[in-house]
Amino acid sequence: MKRSFTTYxxxxxxxxxxxxxxxxxxPLGSEFLDDGLIQSQPGEVFQDTVLIELGDTSFVVNSAxxxxxxxxxxxxxxxxxxxxxxxxxSAVGDDTLETVESASLQLSLVSGVDTxxxxxxxxxxxxxxxxxxxxxxxxDTIPDSTLVxxxxxxxxxxxxxxxxxxxxxxxxKGEKSHNGMAVVLDDPTTDRRFQFATRQNADSGxxxxxxxxxxxxxxxxxPMVVDGTxxxxxxxxxxxxxxxxxxxxxxxPVDLSFFDPKTLLHDARLVLNTVPLSTVGTDRxxxxxxxxxxxxxxxxxxxxxxxxxxxxxxxxxFVVQVVFPIRNxxxxxxxxxxxxxxxxxxxxxxxIGVRRxxxxxxxxxxxLKPSMxxxxxxxxxxxx
Amino acid sequence: xxxxxxxxxxxxxxxxxxxxxxxxRADPSRATxxxxxxxxxxxxxxxxxxxxxxxxxxxxxTDSLAVLHMNPALLSRVPRVTIGATxxxxxDQGRSSDYTERDVSVVFSGFRLLxxxxxxxxxxxxxxxxxxxxxxxxxxxxxxxxxxxxxxxTKAGGIYSVPFTAAFDVTRYASLGLTFSLEQGTVEEEYxxxxxxRSIVDGAGIKKEDLGGTGFGGGLVLRPYGGxxxxxxxxxxxxxxxxxxxxxxQAALDTFYSSSVTLPSRTNVGISWRIRDRFLVLASAAWSxxxxxxxxxxxxxxxxxxxxxxxxxxxxxxxxxKSIRLPIRxxxxxxxxxxxxxxxxxxxxxxxGLGTGIAVAGGKGKLDLAIRAGKIGSLxxxxxxxxxxxxxxxxxxxxxxxxKGGRTY
Numbered sequence: 103m104k105r106s107f108t109t110y111x112x113x114x115x116x117x118x119x120x121x122x123x124x125x126x127x128x129p130l131g132s133e134f135l136d137d138g139l140i141q142s143q144p145g146e147v148f149q150d151t152v153l154i155e156l157g158d159t160s161f162v163v164n165s166a167x168x169x170x171x172x173x174x175x176x177x178x179x180x181x182x183x184x185x186x187x188x189x190x191x192s193a194v195g196d197d198t199l200e201t202v203e204s205a206s207l208q209l210s211l212v213s214g215v216d217t218x219x220x221x222x223x224x225x226x227x228x229x230x231x232x233x234x235x236x237x238x239x240x241x242d243t244i245p246d247s248t249l250v251x252x253x254x255x256x257x258x259x260x261x262x263x264x265x266x267x268x269x270x271x272x273x274x275k276g277e278k279s280h281n282g283m284a285v286v287l288d289d290p291t292t293d294r295r296f297q298f299a300t301r302q303n304a305d306s307g308x309x310x311x312x313x314x315x316x317x318x319x320x321x322x323x324x325p326m327v328v329d330g331t332x333x334x335x336x337x338x339x340x341x342x343x344x345x346x347x348x349x350x351x352x353x354x355p356v357d358l359s360f361f362d363p364k365t366l367l368h369d370a371r372l373v374l375n376t377v378p379l380s381t382v383g384t385d386r387x388x389x390x391x392x393x394x395x396x397x398x399x400x401x402x403x404x405x406x407x408x409x410x411x412x413x414x415x416x417x418x419x420f421v422v423q424v425v426f427p428i429r430n431x432x433x434x435x436x437x438x439x440x441x442x443x444x445x446x447x448x449x450x451x452x453x454i455g456v457r458r459x460x461x462x463x464x465x466x467x468x469x470l471k472p473s474m475x476x477x478x479x480x481x482x483x484x485x486x
Numbered sequence: 487x488x489x490x491x492x493x494x495x496x497x498x499x500x501x502x503x504x505x506x507x508x509x510x511r512a513d514p515s516r517a518t519x520x521x522x523x524x525x526x527x528x529x530x531x532x533x534x535x536x537x538x539x540x541x542x543x544x545x546x547x548t549d550s551l552a553v554l555h556m557n558p559a560l561l562s563r564v565p566r567v568t569i570g571a572t573x574x575x576x577x578d579q580g581r582s583s584d585y586t587e588r589d590v591s592v593v594f595s596g597f598r599l600l601x602x603x604x605x606x607x608x609x610x611x612x613x614x615x616x617x618x619x620x621x622x623x624x625x626x627x628x629x630x631x632x633x634x635x636x637x638x639x640t641k642a643g644g645i646y647s648v649p650f651t652a653a654f655d656v657t658r659y660a661s662l663g664l665t666f667s668l669e670q671g672t673v674e675e676e677y678x679x680x681x682x683x684r685s686i687v688d689g690a691g692i693k694k695e696d697l698g699g700t701g702f703g704g705g706l707v708l709r710p711y712g713g714x715x716x717x718x719x720x721x722x723x724x725x726x727x728x729x730x731x732x733x734x735x736q737a738a739l740d741t742f743y744s745s746s747v748t749l750p751s752r753t754n755v756g757i758s759w760r761i762r763d764r765f766l767v768l769a770s771a772a773w774s775x776x777x778x779x780x781x782x783x784x785x786x787x788x789x790x791x792x793x794x795x796x797x798x799x800x801x802x803x804x805x806x807x808k809s810i811r812l813p814i815r816x817x818x819x820x821x822x823x824x825x826x827x828x829x830x831x832x833x834x835x836x837x838x839g840l841g842t843g844i845a846v847a848g849g850k851g852k853l854d855l856a857i858r859a860g861k862i863g864s865l866x867x868x869x870x871x872x873x874x875x876x877x878x879x880x881x882x883x884x885x886x887x888x889x890k891g892g893r894t895y
Contacts, residue, residue: 127587368681427685
C-alpha cells in the first residue's frame, strides 16, 4: 500500500509539472503598469496611410517585338499590331549565281476569321531578335509580283503572297540589304486581330518562309531568322499605365523621411487602385521591384530587387484595390538609412502579348491615389 | 589513498527524484501570483513541505530530516547524510473588478545536501529559490486601419542562491551556522506585439538582466531546556553586478550596458517548543527593509519594509489510516509585501496551511505534503487580488554513507 501511494504522489507531481499552463488572455496585471509599479512601457501601435502626392508615373521601356509562337496582326483594344520578320539568307551558297523566276512569302493563319488587308514594307534598319524597338522605321513598300498591287488580303488561304523576283534576287545576291519587312495593317475600321504562325511554331509546316523558284528549275525555301509582332497604341491615358506590347511600367516614389528610426515596422503595403474596365489581356501576373536607380533616364531604373509578385484582378466595372506587401524592402531601405526610394511595377513576363492595366494617379481624389499603409509601433521602453 | 563511496539505494532514489524535479523546471513557470510581476517577484518559500505546513521556512525545526529552512545553525545536529527537495504547484486565481484569470504553474523552490564531517560539525550545499517574477498580461488594441493586435508583457526568470553552509555546536545548548552564498538570477521583461492578421509581422522588445553576486549569513540556535528552541538568523544584503541586454526586433535599437542591483538584508527570529514528543508549537518573524534596495528600475519611493509572521502547530501522533500514522500540521502566516498598490495602500498576503507526511524507506526518508490557501491583496483596498492555492510535495531522505575501509557517517 505504501508503495502504490508513493507512486501515485509521484505521478501527480509529474502531471502537474508537465501540465503547467498559461498564456495570459486578459489585461489582468496591467494595473501595475498604470500605477507605475511596472515601469517599462509597451510600444504604441500606429497605422499610417501615406498618400503618394507627386512623382508617380508610367514609363516606356520599349515597343517590344513580341516573341511567341504566333504573330499578331490587326487592331483590337485600341492597339494595332503588325507582323515583322527578317529572312535568313545566311545559307544562300551558290544561290547567288541563280536567277530568281518567282518568289513568295508563306504566312500561315492559325487564328482569325475573314480577311485583313495589309501592306508589305521593307524596313530601313536591320531587325534582330531579341530587339528593343521603340520605333519602327519603314522604307519601301513591297508590291506583289505584278509590281502593281500593294494591298494584300491576308486570310487562311492562299498562304503564299508573291514578291517581286528582282527584289528577292537582289536580297540573295546581297545587292540590296535585307533589313527585314513589316506587314502593316491597311484597314482603318477593322477591330479584330489575326494570329499567324512564327518560326517558333511547333508545326514546322506552318512557319513563315520565303519560297523561291530559280530559272534553273531549282527551288529553295528560306526560313526567318527573326519574326514577331510590333505594337502601336492608338490611345492616350492620363492614368498610371502598365502595358505589354508597348512595354510600360509604373513608377511610384517612396519617401520614408517621416519614419522614426526608433520604431518597429510591422507591416508596409503599397496600394494601387485600378481604373474600371481598363484591363486587357489574360496573363495578369506582375512583379514589383525596387529599382537600382530612381532616375527614369538611368538604365538602372529597369532592374532592381524583386519585392512582391502579385496577380492583378480581372477586368472589373468597379475600382479594385491591389495591395502589394512591401515590408521587406522598406526594412532594407531603413537599414541602409535610405529615406528616398522607388518601386516599379512590371508584368512578370514582358513581350508576350497585348496587355494593359490602368491605375489611378496621384492627381486623382485622395481615396483613389496610390498610397502606402505602414503599421509600426514605438519600441517598448524599459526602466533603466 | 583511493576512496570508494557507496551510495545507498535510498539516496539514489532521492537523487533521481531530485533530477526529475530539476529537469521539469527547464522552462520557467508562468504566472504564479499576479503580484509576482512587481519588482523582483514573489518571494519563494524554500522550506520543505513540512516546513510550509507549519508556517514556512522561517520556523525552527530540530528534526533530523528537516534540512530546508532558513536558519543554518539548525543543521548542526542532523545526524546523517541528508537530502531534501521540495516542489509546489500553484493554482492561483487572479481577480480585478473586471477580470478573473486562473493559472497553474509548478515551482521548484529548493533542495539541500548535508554531510556530517565530525560530531557536531556539518557542511551543506543547496539551491534556494529567492524570488520568482514570472507573470504576464495582455493589452488588446485596434489600429486606425482596423488591425487588431495584442501587446503582451511577459516577465520571467528568477533569483536564486547556492548556499554553502557550515554548522556546528558551540555548546550543548547552542549551535551556530555560517553561510556563504553565490547569488545568481535572471529577470526578463518582454513586450510582444501580435497581430490577428498573420500577414503582419509581430514585433518584440526584450530586456534581460543577468545578476550575479555573493552573500553571507549567520544563524544562532539556543536550546535552553527541554523541547524549547530559540533562534535568530541574518542574511546580508546582496550587491549584484548586472549585465543588461535590451534587444528589439529591429536590431539597430539593441543596447547593452552594465548596472547594479542591491537587495536588502533579512533578519529572522523564531521559537519552537516540543511538548512531550506529541506536540510542536512554532512561531517566527522575519523582516527586511527594501528601502535599502536599489536598481531594477523600481520607484524606491514605493518600497517599504517586508514583514512576515508565521504560527504553526503539529500534532505528531496524528491520525491513523490503516497502518499508517499521519501527523497533523496546521499554520497561519501573514506577509506584508515590500511595496504598495495603489500608492499608500499596503499589500498583504495571508495563508492558512495544512499538511501531513509519511515515513518512507523504513524511516530513512519522508514524503511530506502540504496545502496552503489564502490570498494576496484585496479587491477593495488594492483593486487586484490573488486567491492562492499552493500544493507542496517535499521529499527528504537520510542514509548512512559508508567509505570503504573507512569511517561510517
